[in-house]
Amino acid sequence: xxxxxxKLGLYWGASCxxxxxSTLEIAENILKVIEVxxxxxxxxxxxxxxxxxxxxxxxxxxxxxxxxxxxxxxTKEIAELIRKKSKVLVAYGxxxxxxxxxxxxxxxxxxxxxxxxxxxxxxTDNPQGILPQTSVKMPEGELHIPEFYGxxxxxxxxxxxxxxxxxxxxxxxxxxxxxxxxxxxxxxPKGSVVGVGDKTVCDECPFEKKTEGVRIERFKRPHLxxxxxxxxxxxxxxxxxxxxxxFVCVGSATRSGCEAQCLKANMPCRGCYGPAKDVEDQGSKxxxxxxxxxxxxGNEKRGEEIAAQIVDPVGTFYRFGxxxxxxxxxxx
Amino acid sequence: MKRISIDPVTRLxxxxxxxxxxxxxxxxxxxxxxxxxxxGFEKFAEGRPVEELPRITSRICGVCPEAHMMAAAKAxxxxxxxxxxxxxxxxxxxxxxxxxxxDHTTHFYALGGPDFVCGPDAPKAERNIVGVIKxxxxxxxxxxxxxxRECHEVAQILGGKPVTPVNAIPGGMSKGLNKxxxxxxxxxxxxxxxxxxxxxxxxxxxxxxxxxxxxxxxxDPYTFPTxxxxxxxxxxxxxxxxxxxxxxxxxxxxxxxxQPHEYREFVAEHVEPxxxxxxxxxxxxxxxxxxxxxxxxxxxxxxxxxxxxADGMATPxxxxxxxxxxxTLGGKPVKHNLAxxxxxxxxxxxxxERLLQLVTDPEITGPDYRALPTKIPTEGVGxxxxxxxxxxxxxxxxxxxxxxxxxxxxxTTNNHAPICMSIKKAAQGVIKAGKPVTDALLNMVEMSFRxxxxxxxxxxHSLPGEMPLEVTVYDKDRNVLHKLTR
Numbered sequence: 072x073x074x075x076x077x078k079l080g081l082y083w084g085a086s087c088x089x090x091x092x093s094t095l096e097i098a099e100n101i102l103k104v105i106e107v108x109x110x111x112x113x114x115x116x117x118x119x120x121x122x123x124x125x126x127x128x129x130x131x132x133x134x135x136x137x138x139x140x141x142x143x144x145x146t147k148e149i150a151e152l153i154r155k156k157s158k159v160l161v162a163y164g165x166x167x168x169x170x171x172x173x174x175x176x177x178x179x180x181x182x183x184x185x186x187x188x189x190x191x192x193x194x195t196d197n198p199q200g201i202l203p204q205t206s207v208k209m210p211e212g213e214l215h216i217p218e219f220y221g222x223x224x225x226x227x228x229x230x231x232x233x234x235x236x237x238x239x240x241x242x243x244x245x246x247x248x249x250x251x252x253x254x255x256x257x258x259x260p261k262g263s264v265v266g267v268g269d270k271t272v273c274d275e276c277p278f279e280k281k282t283e284g285v286r287i288e289r290f291k292r293p294h295l296x297x298x299x300x301x302x303x304x305x306x307x308x309x310x311x312x313x314x315x316x317x318f319v320c321v322g323s324a325t326r327s328g329c330e331a332q333c334l335k336a337n338m339p340c341r342g343c344y345g346p347a348k349d350v351e352d353q354g355s356k357x358x359x360x361x362x363x364x365x366x367x368x369g370n371e372k373r374g375e376e377i378a379a380q381i382v383d384p385v386g387t388f389y390r391f392g393x394x395x396x397x398x399x400x401x402x403x
Numbered sequence: 404m405k406r407i408s409i410d411p412v413t414r415l416x417x418x419x420x421x422x423x424x425x426x427x428x429x430x431x432x433x434x435x436x437x438x439x440x441x442x443g444f445e446k447f448a449e450g451r452p453v454e455e456l457p458r459i460t461s462r463i464c465g466v467c468p469e470a471h472m473m474a475a476a477k478a479x480x481x482x483x484x485x486x487x488x489x490x491x492x493x494x495x496x497x498x499x500x501x502x503x504x505x506d507h508t509t510h511f512y513a514l515g516g517p518d519f520v521c522g523p524d525a526p527k528a529e530r531n532i533v534g535v536i537k538x539x540x541x542x543x544x545x546x547x548x549x550x551x552r553e554c555h556e557v558a559q560i561l562g563g564k565p566v567t568p569v570n571a572i573p574g575g576m577s578k579g580l581n582k583x584x585x586x587x588x589x590x591x592x593x594x595x596x597x598x599x600x601x602x603x604x605x606x607x608x609x610x611x612x613x614x615x616x617x618x619x620x621x622x623d624p625y626t627f628p629t630x631x632x633x634x635x636x637x638x639x640x641x642x643x644x645x646x647x648x649x650x651x652x653x654x655x656x657x658x659x660x661x662q663p664h665e666y667r668e669f670v671a672e673h674v675e676p677x678x679x680x681x682x683x684x685x686x687x688x689x690x691x692x693x694x695x696x697x698x699x700x701x702x703x704x705x706x707x708x709x710x711x712x713a714d715g716m717a718t719p720x721x722x723x724x725x726x727x728x729x730x731t732l733g734g735k736p737v738k739h740n741l742a743x744x745x746x747x748x749x750x751x752x753x754x755x756e757r758l759l760q761l762v763t764d765p766e767i768t769g770p771d772y773r774a775l776p777t778k779i780p781t782e783g784v785g786x787x788x789x790x791x792x793x794x795x796x797x798x799x800x801x802x803x804x805x806x807x808x809x810x811x812x813x814x815t816t817n818n819h820a821p822i823c824m825s826i827k828k829a830a831q832g833v834i835k836a837g838k839p840v841t842d843a844l845l846n847m848v849e850m851s852f853r854x855x856x857x858x859x860x861x862x863x864h865s866l867p868g869e870m871p872l873e874v875t876v877y878d879k880d881r882n883v884l885h886k887l888t889r
């Protein structure tokens with residue numbers, strides 16, 4: 072490292088703010104960051120001006136962590152600007168890496184989203200059918216708002232991304248480990264997924280697979296059945312795997328790194344850490360893994376009937392990754 | 404006509420923009436607050452299993468995910484017609500109290516408080532959390548970080564994840580509380596109550612003992628009569644998690660008091676073409692445009708409006724401070740928006756006291772932390788108070804519990820019209836014909852806006868916080884006369 076302090080930036084696109092809150096969760100460590108780095112862009116904590124960023128020389132920021140997907144024209148323009156001003160751009164969190172929860176909107180058309188939000192919602196009173204317009208002439212002058220795109224995109228759909236750091240949100244522990252790697256100048260090769268483990272969520276899970284002879288006869292929903300939480304001596308004193316108990320869980324197709332937090336609250340994994348290493352399509356991998364456990368008894372029809380008990384397979388297997396999936400959006 | 408653009412999070416952010424138009428004399432003709440984002444949760448909730456909505460809608464806002472999780476879970480309870488076991492209900496309120504304590508701490512010390520603690524005209528570089536720490540001492544920064552961290556710890560103990568917990572399900576919670584965890588949370592709650600007392604003292608010493616600040620709170624640009632909304636318990640005391648929604652008028656009289664499932668009789672939403680965010684209003688009065696007072700359906704749903712809509716607080720320290728606030732500010736309802744910070748500190752203290760009450764309740768470690776649904780799911784409404792206003796989730800499902808429709812009225816959205824109007828009023832108070840527009844404009848206008856703690860994570864998606872402003876003053880021919888940034 073040179074003697075010059077690092078210049079770090081954090082920015083949000085179409086996200087919920089949870090990534091920023093999670094970054095703040097590094098708590099006291101934030102003071103250590105400030106010792107070795109200048110934060111030159113972090114709207115919720117540090118003052119900065121648009122003109123400043125525009126006037127930064129290209130590549131001024133050593134590293135910028137970007138959270139949130141691309142939902143409208145303005146976010147895309149800002150992503151392009153920040154790409155130019157950053158030496159290293161990290162897609163931070165599930166939304167920028169895979170589209171995240173907002174990308175579930177890709178299962179619907181822009182028109183139907185507007186129709187619901189502004190016309191048919193039961194509390195909306197809009198007899199004239201007014202919809203937001205990118206440009207509106209008011210008596211005092213013209214007002215503008217950005218164009219809402221037909222789909223939610225990943226950050227790397229609009230600019231070149233150097234690293235991907237999944238999670239909804241990434242854990243504070245992983246964030247701190249990545250910041251330390253940045254500060255030490257020890258980032259892996261471009262294109263790597265950072266702040267994760269090498270295995271799957273199952274590897275960190277407080278439940279244990281029995282594996283042998285396990286077949287699913289009925290799929291269960293988390294609120295309609297109680298999971299068996301009794302520790303089993305034959306399972307290293309852990310309760311049996313929730314998927315083996317019939318609760319749909321995508322942990323086996325999902326990257327480790329989160330410490331299986333949801334499972335610690337007895338809830339199955341929904342895949343926010345993205346596809347496991349070497350898995351291209353998280354949803355099809357999860358579907359295949361779950362499908363292989365179905366107790367077909369050699370009868371295809373029986374297998375199909377049991378599989379049909381899985382409610383909302385697309386919204387479950389691709390909960391955080393519609394933009395990242397092979398389908399990208401529903402063909403409508 | 405002159406035009407002033409205040410791009411709060413700047414063009415760069417694009418999550419909120421203020422446009423102020425001057426008339427030919429140079430007085431404020433009109434002001435628009437525009438929200439440029441939409442994500443469409445109401446649409447893509449369709450087709451999802453209803454029990455997943457607490458985990459999906461918590462991603463509406465990473466600042467108040469618990470609010471959406473709890474409103475969603477309550478809507479799910481209603482969809483299935485489940486009565487929650489007592490332990491389940493108490494666990495939910497316990498977790499929610501810890502969340503409120505942490506959230507109000509963040510706002511008071513890091514976001515809204517600096518204006519008062521450091522002073523509205525303090526140099527920009529000091530008007531932030533660092534300036535607060537300088538003024539009140541380094542150990543305070545430690546206390547704030549500790550309180551925030553411990554509130555997230557409660558979320559993690561119960562809900563697995565500190566930021567977006569996953570444990571609220573139809574019928575209760577996915578996990579109970581064991582004795583060891585209970586003991587830890589009791590410690591956190593006791594420290595929280597002490598932190599509440601400390602914060603009341605900070606507010607007393609720095610704000611109330613300074614006549615200039617009290618005068619500012621009482622000043623005209625920040626006085627804004629509307630209807631006031633908030634959730635109340637059976638005794639009309641403020642409650643964040645459960646109860647009926649009560650609305651009082653600027654005259655202090657009760658306008659209505661409704662059960663969650665009745666919300667559509669009392670609230671409707673207006674659409675304007677120049678913003679992606681809708682404008683809720685009181686249906687029985689009607690949408691009369693951007694105007695306040697008794698004749699307009701515009702209402703506020705904020706910490707102050709919750710206190711105005713209630714008859715008091717259910718815990719002793721908070722109740723004492725509640726009485727003091729109304730005594731100091733001239734009775735109910737308080738119409739001074741900057742008193743929102745005082746109301747928030749009172750609520751912070753209540754949250755800590757309530758957390759302690761619940762964690763020391765013998766039922767809290769009980770085994771009945773969930774009930775299984777027995778009825779066919781149909782339709783249900785769940786309402787909680789988010790820190791930034793009354794939050795309503797309404798779901799319809801098929802007989803298999805798959806969502807067919809969803810309707811959401813979220814915290815900050817309630818306040819969209821009042822925010823627009825407050826900005827206009829503050830701007831009118833500062834910008835006068837013939838007087839140059841100065842940096843004071845920025846903070847005066849921003850203070851009126853910031854008192855709402857607007858969370859466009861909820862309404863759109865950006866964080867509340869210290870927003871860089873960009874103000875451009877144009878003449879009639881759109882030549883730039885002044886350009887101010889900070």
